[in-house]
Amino acid sequence: MCDIVIAVWNNLELTKSCVDSIIKNTDVDYRLVLIDNASNEETKKYLEQLKDKEGQKVLLIRNETNLGFIKAVNQGMRLSEAPYVCLINNDTIVTRGWLSEMVKVAESSSLIGLINPSSNTLGQKPEGKESVEAYAERLKKGSVSSTEIGSAIGFCMLIKKEVIDKIGVFDEIYGMGNFEDTDYSRRVIKEGYICARAHRAYVYHDEGSSFLRGASFDENFERNRQIYEFRWGRRKWIAYIISSFDDNMIKTLEKDIMPQARLGLWVWLFSNKRLALPEHSNIIANVFDRYFYLKTLWKVLTKKKRFSEIFVTDDRLANVLKRLSFIHKAKVQSY
Numbered sequence: 001m002c003d004i005v006i007a008v009w010n011n012l013e014l015t016k017s018c019v020d021s022i023i024k025n026t027d028v029d030y031r032l033v034l035i036d037n038a039s040n041e042e043t044k045k046y047l048e049q050l051k052d053k054e055g056q057k058v059l060l061i062r063n064e065t066n067l068g069f070i071k072a073v074n075q076g077m078r079l080s081e082a083p084y085v086c087l088i089n090n091d092t093i094v095t096r097g098w099l100s101e102m103v104k105v106a107e108s109s110s111l112i113g114l115i116n117p118s119s120n121t122l123g124q125k126p127e128g129k130e131s132v133e134a135y136a137e138r139l140k141k142g143s144v145s146s147t148e149i150g151s152a153i154g155f156c157m158l159i160k161k162e163v164i165d166k167i168g169v170f171d172e173i174y175g176m177g178n179f180e181d182t183d184y185s186r187r188v189i190k191e192g193y194i195c196a197r198a199h200r201a202y203v204y205h206d207e208g209s210s211f212l213r214g215a216s217f218d219e220n221f222e223r224n225r226q227i228y229e230f231r232w233g234r235r236k237w238i239a240y241i242i243s244s245f246d247d248n249m250i251k252t253l254e255k256d257i258m259p260q261a262r263l264g265l266w267v268w269l270f271s272n273k274r275l276a277l278p279e280h281s282n283i284i285a286n287v288f289d290r291y292f293y294l295k296t297l298w299k300v301l302t303k304k305k306r307f308s309e310i311f312v313t314d315d316r317l318a319n320v321l322k323r324l325s326f327i328h329k330a331k332v333q334s335y
Contacts, residue, residue, distance in 0.1 A: 001029040002084040002099060002158075003059075005076030007069050009037040012046060014206065015090040019050065022088075025096045028103060033079060035072040036062045068176040069154075074169040077159075085164060088156045091206040095136035101201035102158045105146040113163040113193030114152035114185060117201035121155055124202070136202035144199050150264050150282035151185030152195045156203045167191055179224040182264075186232050189262050197281070235264065237303075239310040240335065241296055241317060242271040249313075250276060257283060268307070270296045293317060301327050311335035 004022060008015050022032065032054070036047050044062070051060040061075060073087050084103060088094075102115045118124040118139055126135035167187050174180040185195055238260060240253065254277055257267045261282035268284045269275065272292040277283065288295040293314075300310065300321070307330040312318040321332045 001082060001103065002086055003031050003033045003076065003080040003082045004086045004088060004099075005033045005035065005073050005080070006088055006090050007035045007037055007072035007076075008039055008043065008047065008090050009066055010039050010043050011090055012039075012043045015043065016046065018088070018090045018092050018094075021093045021095075023054075025094050026099050027097055028100045030099065031056070031082070032058045033076040034058060034060045035075050036060065037066045037068070037072050038063055070170045070172055070174055070177055070180050073154075074172065077164055077169045080161065080164075083161050084158055085161060086156070086158045087154055088203070089154075089205065092156055093132065093204040093206075094156075095133055095202045095204070097140070098136075098201045098203055099158075101140075102198045105196055105198040105201075106158060106160060108146065109194075111192070111194050112146075112196045113160055113188045113191070114195040115146075115158040116149065116152045116195070116197045117156055117203040118197060118199055119156065119203050119205050121153060121205045121207060122149075122197060132202070132204045139202055140200045142199050144279075146196045146198055148261075148278070148280045149195045149197050150261060150266075150280070151182045151189075154181035154184075155205050155207075157181065163188055163191070163193060173227060174224050175220055177224075178221050179228040183228055183231065186264065194262065232264065235266070236308045237266045237268065237305055239268045239270065239300060239307045239330070241310065241312045241314070242269065242275065242335075243292065243314045243317070245271070245273075245275070245313070253277065268299075270299070297321075297324075300330075303328075306330060309333065 034047055036044060047060055051058045063072065077085055084106065086099065098117055102117055106112055106115050116122060126132060170180045170184055174183065188195065240257065258278065258280065261267050261280045266282050266284065268286060270286045272289055274287050286299065300307065301324065306328060310321060310330045310332045312321060312332065313335050315334060318332055318334050325332060
């Protein structure tokens with residue numbers, strides 16, 4: 001059913017915890033594809049013993065030099081012939097049913113190409129002293145199975161094999177990592193697929209443990225950001241201020257904003273009633289039933305990441321915003 005690809009470079013205890021959680025909590029047919037990126041002798045020995053113990057459930061590839069995350073997971077993706085490939089960091093802990101829930105979401109629509117689980121990385125965190133396992137079980141009781149997201153993050157990413165066959169693997173121009181997963185998401189969306197989060201799957205991510213910030217990290221990050229923005233453009237925020245609407249307006253709005261969200265733009269909606277629009281991670285709904293105009297103006301004028309465009313249904317408000325453009329810097333248009 002699925003090849004689970006893990007790039008390993010030392011971090012022995014984290015790797016053990018990750019692998020143990022996968023063996024314990026995965027309830028679909030899988031194979032572990034372990035890419036050992038020239039780990040130290042202790043980690044190498046552990047991986048070899050794991051291979052001996054699990055047999056055909058483990059494919060172990062040893063690189064004699066550290067090729068970096070991107071080249072390592074690309075090795076695993078190219079080797080896979082399973083209908084699904086899951087890339088997962090070795091600083092994660094998976095919970096019961098994580099992979100089967102992601103596969104269910106993948107199989108719910110032919111449009112879905114990439115899937116993330118719920119995770120602290122995406123903002124889903126246990127409350128108070130609640131354990132990760134208890135929180136994961138609580139998520140399974142939710143009524144919503146998935147939400148479309150603007151891009152998938154590579155810490156735990158399920159990919160349909162047909163997607164890999166169409167667009168290939170990560171672009172190795174991104175070197176040791178950063179922006180390769182967002183770039184891949186853009187390529188997947190360009191091919192006509194969408195990305196989604198599986199609400200009822202939960203994977204805890206010990207963020208940053210497997211990607212140490214060396215002296216060259218900031219330099220590489222900036223280099224990769226420039227490559228990404230040259231290809232796909234800079235991230236933008238767009239606002240729609242909707243104070244009067246009917247069914248036709250809702251259809252027009254959906255037609256306009258969904259392609260923008262799928263392109264990676266962040267769309268903020270301001271309205272005095274909740275709008276019946278599809279959920280998307282890049283669409284932020286702000287509903288103000290009281291003091292609508294004042295609260296909306298305050299948000300627009302004080303937002304740190306400024307809007308590049310603002311679309312307004314109320315002509316009077318549009319005029320006010322045009323006069324205040326020296327503050328918010330956005331292009332204001334009637335909608």
